[in-house]
Amino acid sequence: ELPPQESRGMLGRLFGRREAKPVMRRTLDDDMLESLEELLIAADMGVDTALRVTSNMAEGRLGRKLSVEEIKRLLAAEIARVLEPVARPLPLYPKRPQVVLVVGVNGSGKTTTIGKLASQFRAAGKKVVIAAGDTFRAAAVEQLQVWGERAGVPVLTAPEGSDPASLAFDAMTKAQAEGADLLLIDTAGRLQNRQDLMEELAKIVRVIRKKDPEAPHNTLLVLDATTGQNALTQVEVFRKIADVSGLVMTKLDGTAKGGVLVALADRFGLPIHAIGVGEQIDDLAPFDPEEFAAALTG
Numbered sequence: 001e002l003p004p005q006e007s008r009g010m011l012g013r014l015f016g017r018r019e020a021k022p023v024m025r026r027t028l029d030d031d032m033l034e035s036l037e038e039l040l041i042a043a044d045m046g047v048d049t050a051l052r053v054t055s056n057m058a059e060g061r062l063g064r065k066l067s068v069e070e071i072k073r074l075l076a077a078e079i080a081r082v083l084e085p086v087a088r089p090l091p092l093y094p095k096r097p098q099v100v101l102v103v104g105v106n107g108s109g110k111t112t113t114i115g116k117l118a119s120q121f122r123a124a125g126k127k128v129v130i131a132a133g134d135t136f137r138a139a140a141v142e143q144l145q146v147w148g149e150r151a152g153v154p155v156l157t158a159p160e161g162s163d164p165a166s167l168a169f170d171a172m173t174k175a176q177a178e179g180a181d182l183l184l185i186d187t188a189g190r191l192q193n194r195q196d197l198m199e200e201l202a203k204i205v206r207v208i209r210k211k212d213p214e215a216p217h218n219t220l221l222v223l224d225a226t227t228g229q230n231a232l233t234q235v236e237v238f239r240k241i242a243d244v245s246g247l248v249m250t251k252l253d254g255t256a257k258g259g260v261l262v263a264l265a266d267r268f269g270l271p272i273h274a275i276g277v278g279e280q281i282d283d284l285a286p287f288d289p290e291e292f293a294a295a296l297t298g
């Protein structure tokens with residue numbers, strides 16, 4: 001269940017609350033399509049994706065009289081069609097440990113997402129280890145330790161300012177020695193210094209590959225839904241500095257900008273493994289395209 005979003009009732013707004021009776025019929029004409037496009041753009045779907053969604057929806061139906069309910073259902077179905085190919089849970093490999101590198105700008109929700117993931121996998125009977133790889137932010141390390149305690153998962157740390165790659169190597173060694181199923185590695189998110197970050201991530205990868213040539217098995221990019229269209233830029237930037245294999249979008253609770261997820265799916269086709277819907281440990285939900293599309297169209 002997605003919590004209520006501001007964007008809920010999008011079509012209700014279009015038709016006016018009083019008029020938004022399910023049986024009320026409207027002609028699907030250019031004006032109507034334009035209004036729908038505007039609503040999708042306002043929900044941060046981006047112009048290209050909004051146009052594609054509405055024109056697909058209108059195909060073969062222009063000039064027809066449709067009920068509000070039908071329009072909603074058709075639009076939601078078109079949106080779900082864009083989302084379905086990318087809605088894939090984090091793939092689990094029989095690898096021990098499966099190494100998941102977590103990247104994203106500071107504040108996007110990396111720490112929180114790692115805590116939630118650790119808790120979910122632990123609950124599923126997996127042995128999890130966390131490496132607090134953002135060694136430059138003492139607060140991030142402390143936060144991660146708190147999450148580790150909540151999740152009942154050990155968090156490996158290193159002194160502030162020390163080399164994250166060396167911590168990652170130690171974490172790999174420990175995770176292998178203990179037969180852990182999953183190693184979650186947090187990383188720094190200082191995009192201001194892109195070159196440094198790129199080198200830092202490359203070094204982490206190089207070092208963990210000494211222990212397992214196939215690691216990391218996943219590189220998760222964490223994105224904050226409230227940044228709207230900026231999330232698209234972040235994907236572009238992070239794809240240049242890391243081999244991003246999938247996305248987690250956080251803060252989808254209480255944002256009208258959820259449409260950006262549709263734009264992401266349309267533009268990049270990267271798997272969306274989960275969505276963050278709150279600040280608590282259980283607030284990480286599988287990504288359900290139909291539910292999401294229904295909530296977005298309202």
Ligand code: GDP
Nearest residue numbers: 106107108109110111112250251276277278279
């Ligand atoms: P990091 O800097 O990327 O590690 O980000 P944090 O994990 O510290 O998260 C930054 C802020 O976003 C914190 O206040 C979190 O509680 C909050 N946050 C993270 N995920 C979510 C989410 O899904 N929903 C909401 N409402 N807040 C979130």
